[in-house]
Amino acid sequence: MEKLKPRTLSGFMELLPRPQQQMERMMEILRRTYSLYGFTPLDTPIIESSEVLLAKGGGDTEKQIYRFTKGDSDLSLRFDLTVPLAKYVALHYNELSFPFRRYQIGKVYRGERAQRGRFREFYQADIDVIGDGKLDIINEAEIPAIIYQTFTTLGLRRFQIRVNNRKILNGFYAMMGLSARCADIMRTVDKLDKIGVGKVGLCLTEECGLTPQQAGEILSFIAISGANADVLAALETYAGRNELFDAGLSELKTVVKYLAAFGVPEENFAVDLTIARGLDYYTGTVYETTLLDHPEIGSVCSGGRYDNLAEYYTDKQLPGVGISIGLTRLFYVLGEQGMLNDDLPTAPADVLVLPMTEDLAPAIALSTALRGAGVRTQLYTEAKKFKAKMNYADRQGIPYVIFLGDDEVAKGLVACKDMASGQQTTLPFDETLARIRAGLAEKNTGAVILER
Amino acid sequence: MEKLKPRTLSGFMELLPRPQQQMERMMEILRRTYSLYGFTPLDTPIIESSEVLLAKGGGDTEKQIYRFTKGDSDLSLRFDLTVPLAKYVALHYNELSFPFRRYQIGKVYRGERAQRGRFREFYQADIDVIGDGKLDIINEAEIPAIIYQTFTTLGLRRFQIRVNNRKILNGFYAMMGLSARCADIMRTVDKLDKIGVGKVGLCLTEECGLTPQQAGEILSFIAISGANADVLAALETYAGRNELFDAGLSELKTVVKYLAAFGVPEENFAVDLTIARGLDYYTGTVYETTLLDHPEIGSVCSGGRYDNLAEYYTDKQLPGVGISIGLTRLFYVLGEQGMLNDDLPTAPADVLVLPMTEDLAPAIALSTALRGAGVRTQLYTEAKKFKAKMNYADRQGIPYVIFLGDDEVAKGLVACKDMASGQQTTLPFDETLARIRAGLAEKNTGAVILER
Numbered sequence: 090m091e092k093l094k095p096r097t098l099s100g101f102m103e104l105l106p107r108p109q110q111q112m113e114r115m116m117e118i119l120r121r122t123y124s125l126y127g128f129t130p131l132d133t134p135i136i137e138s139s140e141v142l143l144a145k146g147g148g149d150t151e152k153q154i155y156r157f158t159k160g161d162s163d164l165s166l167r168f169d170l171t172v173p174l175a176k177y178v179a180l181h182y183n184e185l186s187f188p189f190r191r192y193q194i195g196k197v198y199r200g201e202r203a204q205r206g207r208f209r210e211f212y213q214a215d216i217d218v219i220g221d222g223k224l225d226i227i228n229e230a231e232i233p234a235i236i237y238q239t240f241t242t243l244g245l246r247r248f249q250i251r252v253n254n255r256k257i258l259n260g261f262y263a264m265m266g267l268s269a270r271c272a273d274i275m276r277t278v279d280k281l282d283k284i285g286v287g288k289v290g291l292c293l294t295e296e297c298g299l300t301p302q303q304a305g306e307i308l309s310f311i312a313i314s315g316a317n318a319d320v321l322a323a324l325e326t327y328a329g330r331n332e333l334f335d336a337g338l339s340e341l342k343t344v345v346k347y348l349a350a351f352g353v354p355e356e357n358f359a360v361d362l363t364i365a366r367g368l369d370y371y372t373g374t375v376y377e378t379t380l381l382d383h384p385e386i387g388s389v390c391s392g393g394r395y396d397n398l399a400e401y402y403t404d405k406q407l408p409g410v411g412i413s414i415g416l417t418r419l420f421y422v423l424g425e426q427g428m429l430n431d432d433l434p435t436a437p438a439d440v441l442v443l444p445m446t447e448d449l450a451p452a453i454a455l456s457t458a459l460r461g462a463g464v465r466t467q468l469y470t471e472a473k474k475f476k477a478k479m480n481y482a483d484r485q486g487i488p489y490v491i492f493l494g495d496d497e498v499a500k501g502l503v504a505c506k507d508m509a510s511g512q513q514t515t516l517p518f519d520e521t522l523a524r525i526r527a528g529l530a531e532k533n534t535g536a537v538i539l540e541r
Numbered sequence: 542m543e544k545l546k547p548r549t550l551s552g553f554m555e556l557l558p559r560p561q562q563q564m565e566r567m568m569e570i571l572r573r574t575y576s577l578y579g580f581t582p583l584d585t586p587i588i589e590s591s592e593v594l595l596a597k598g599g600g601d602t603e604k605q606i607y608r609f610t611k612g613d614s615d616l617s618l619r620f621d622l623t624v625p626l627a628k629y630v631a632l633h634y635n636e637l638s639f640p641f642r643r644y645q646i647g648k649v650y651r652g653e654r655a656q657r658g659r660f661r662e663f664y665q666a667d668i669d670v671i672g673d674g675k676l677d678i679i680n681e682a683e684i685p686a687i688i689y690q691t692f693t694t695l696g697l698r699r700f701q702i703r704v705n706n707r708k709i710l711n712g713f714y715a716m717m718g719l720s721a722r723c724a725d726i727m728r729t730v731d732k733l734d735k736i737g738v739g740k741v742g743l744c745l746t747e748e749c750g751l752t753p754q755q756a757g758e759i760l761s762f763i764a765i766s767g768a769n770a771d772v773l774a775a776l777e778t779y780a781g782r783n784e785l786f787d788a789g790l791s792e793l794k795t796v797v798k799y800l801a802a803f804g805v806p807e808e809n810f811a812v813d814l815t816i817a818r819g820l821d822y823y824t825g826t827v828y829e830t831t832l833l834d835h836p837e838i839g840s841v842c843s844g845g846r847y848d849n850l851a852e853y854y855t856d857k858q859l860p861g862v863g864i865s866i867g868l869t870r871l872f873y874v875l876g877e878q879g880m881l882n883d884d885l886p887t888a889p890a891d892v893l894v895l896p897m898t899e900d901l902a903p904a905i906a907l908s909t910a911l912r913g914a915g916v917r918t919q920l921y922t923e924a925k926k927f928k929a930k931m932n933y934a935d936r937q938g939i940p941y942v943i944f945l946g947d948d949e950v951a952k953g954l955v956a957c958k959d960m961a962s963g964q965q966t967t968l969p970f971d972e973t974l975a976r977i978r979a980g981l982a983e984k985n986t987g988a989v990i991l992e993r
Contacts, residue, residue, distance in 0.1 A: 090852060092854055092855060092856065093592065093853055093854055094854070095627075095629075095631040095632040095851070095854040095855070096593060096632065097585075097586060097589075097628070097632065098586060098589065098616075101588065103584075103585055103629065104584065105633060105636055105637075106581040106583070106637070106643070109581070109583060109584060110581065110582065112584070124889075125912040125915070125916075125917050125918065126912065126917075126918070126919070127889050127890035127893075127918060127919030127920075128889060129558040129561070129562065129889035130561055130562065130565050131558070131561060132555075132556065132561060132564070133549075133555055134549060134550060134553040134554075134555060135587065135648065136550060136553065136607075136650075136661075136662060137549075137550065138548065138550055141545065141547060141548060144545045155588075155609070155616075157607070157609030157610075160652070162550070164607075176547045176548075176549070177547075177549075177555065179547040180547040180549065181557060184557055185557075185558070186933055186936045186937050188923060191889075196587065198588075200611050200612070209588075210586050210587065210588060220923070223923070223924070224923070225922045225923050225924065227901060227920070227922040228922075234909075347901060347905060350905040350906055350909075351905055351909060399547070400542060401542070401545055402544055402545055403544060403547070437576075437581035437642060441579075449679060449802070450799070450802040453799060453802040453803055454802055457686075457802075457803065457804050460577040460578065460690075464577075465576050465577050465578075465579055466578070466579060467578070467579030468579075468679070468683065469640075470677045470679040470680075471640060471672070471675070471676070471677050472675070481638055484638045485638050
């Protein structure tokens with residue numbers, strides 16, 4: 090038979106078993122952490138009606154969307170988890186309790202130009218809190234606490250959650266009489282990290298049509314930096330001139346005030362007036378998170394407060410706040426940077442059982458007993474040489490191999506080799522199990538991500 | 542703004558938070574059980590190149606496939622998890638260790654005619670063991686043990702794993718000189734449950750062109766039933782006339798022999814000669830699993846042994862054995878039958894913290910402490926009446942509500958209401974935590990599925 094060359098599409102991550110286990114650990118930590126904060130898991134279809142999914146219009150991303158027809162239906166693959174959430178909340182409004190707190194970890198699709206480290210299918214891990222009509226500001230303060238908890242549980246320490254408030258920005262531009270050009274200006278300022286202060290200034294005058302004085306005022310405003318208290322103090326000097334600005338400042342102060350109570354250390358958190366998030370969608374607190382040793386990656390967790398989640402689907406006012414982690418890209422970058430902890434077990438099993446008896450019943454019973462005790466056990470019965478069997482355990486990093494010969498069966502003992510130390514013991518089942526458990530507990534210490 | 546009516550495509554399951562939590566529990570049990578048997582998790586793309594995905598040709602399912610172009614690429618959504626596994630193993634052959642044991646729980650797509658209980662997007666939960674060139678028969682005996690473990694952990698007792706061996710069937714038809722018409726005959730016999738013995742007999746003579754005597758012999762062969770030992774004894778009477786038959790009988794005897802060692806009770810397991818599985822793909826042991834009280838559902842977990850997983854992609858001989866659970870359909874049916882255990886907690890949080898103080902810092906610190914102790918905690922700060930707050934906890938089934946007023950803060954106590962009993966205690970944090978933990982442990986006893 091003629092063979093077809095197997096391949097996986099470019100831009101689609103497909104992991105080998107070992108990194109897949111690392112990815113699973115990361116996902117499990119996200120699920121657990123989000124759950125600790127009272128978020129409920131959600132799972133929406135990957136395919137939606139194009140009419141529903143593109144109600145807002147596609148904008149820049151429209152041509153990236155996987156859109157096709159099946160029968161009479163015009164269908165699209167979701168390109169984020171926010172639009173499906175909006176649809177879900179509008180559709181099930183009467184059956185939900187608000188604030189509605191949900192997390193969703195799922196694949197989304199964007200047909201971007203293929204390029205190293207860019208993915209067309211990738212996981213997003215989102216949390217959102219949706220209010221009915223109103224939503225208390227404390228939710229905006231809790232979000233950085235959740236980011237902090239998530240990232241530290243993953244093993245990161247050297248990261249910074251950068252926070253701003255869109256009302257401060259919009260209020261500031263209103264003070265300057267520049268409300269109409271607000272969106273353009275913010276898009277320009279947003280490029281600061283990429284193109285530098287000089288070019289931003291040039292763009293503000295040449296592209297946004299500001300006077301050099303206006304551009305100067307904006308640049309000196311966004312240059313306000315330092316400790317959080319200092320930034321807030323500097324912002325106070327602008328207070329009293331615009332209501333929106335004052336509201337934003339008050340919100341920002343509340344967020345900062347409660348972050349200490351939430352246990353977020355000062356060094357993992359910064360008020361940063363250059364953060365705007367491109368989307369007009371955000372109306373209050375906005376967030377970006379950067380790895381201090383890898384600023385080139387950009388933000389690994391972003392989001393913010395919005396006033397109207399589902400305005401395309403319902404008259405109900407549904408304000409919310411949410412963040413999104415681009416999990417596939419984060420995982421890829423961590424791997425590239427050598428930051429995934431390779432010392433954590435990634436083997437499919439904790440124990441490989443090698444029967445040395447004609448009758449397999451004792452080995453089967455032993456495997457069943459180990460599994461009953463929660464030990465991941467593979468029974469290996471292939472007709473291979475002893476060395477090949479040991480190689481099999483070794484290649485996969487299976488930490489323990491148990492040999493069960495007639496001798497052991499007769500004596501009620503278990504011979505067990507610790508593959509890392511090479512030490513072999515012949516002990517009763519319970520003692521062997523205790524040794525294995527202690528060893529596994531030790532091997533499982535340590536975080537998924539390692540900083541160097 | 543004009544609103545667009547939000548909707549979810551028909552044939553796509555989208556669950557409310559409560560059933561979604563039940564689904565998550567089921568998935569978690571599958572992941573844990575599969576892991577206990579040494580299967581490694583895998584995650585392959587949902588989109589594949591059509592050329593690769595349809596290498597085998599689509600057959601009956603081809604017109605159900607979601608196929609479309611994006612740019613120059615002819616793409617398809619996966620319609621099962623087996624073809625992507627074949628591609629994966631062929632592609633990564635040199636990087637894998639064999640036997641390669643993987644599980645995958647993922648969505649697959651089939652554009653079937655929309656109809657109640659039929660899904661176009663649904664989860665399959667698969668395990669497969671792939672050998673390199675050879676694969677020991679013991680793997681075929683282990684599969685029913687895994688099915689048994691999975692189903693009992695989910696809470697089912699009244700199910701039966703029905704096992705047959707294709708070599709026995711093929712050998713039997715060869716004895717009768719009917720090898721050429723084997724596929725037709727099996728397809729006909731496979732309809733036994735649906736159309737009954739009489740019609741099968743008629744089809745065998747009229748459609749498959751057998752003599753009445755041949756049809757009679759087949760019907761009496763597949764009528765062999767009873768205790769497993771009796772069926773095996775009856776099969777012995779056919780032994781010695783065809784090599785393939787004898788090989789199949791020997792395999793079946795091995796499978797049955799080891800099932801007791803694997804801890805599968807006789808009542809959950811039956812040799813059933815009517816099981817053939819439609820696909821030509823299977824070559825040895827085949828499995829179906831039925832719920833005894835709901836035979837109308839058909840098989841909820843099926844699979845078998847195959848000789849050549851990836852013949853379209855590689856010259857390597859890759860025999861394997863695997864099973865698949867149609868998880869979305871199973872979940873749907875269990876819900877319809879009222880078999881999902883509604884007593885297990887499905888709330889997004891274990892505790893709702895209601896601050897009664899001006900300063901939220903003590904409530905935030907308390908929530909952080911609870912989360913640190915592994916208790917899923919939601920801090921509720923919306924400006925609502927007390928009754929609305931209690932309703933919020935009640936509607937979602939949050940089992941504990943904590944009130945933190947100035948009094949409690951001053952005395953270092955926590956007021957906690959058990960929503961089920963109505964009992965309220967005011968105790969130090971540690972004692973409150975101990976009560977909550979004990980209560981949660983009790984509420985979490987019990988299986989996901991309930992039989993009546």
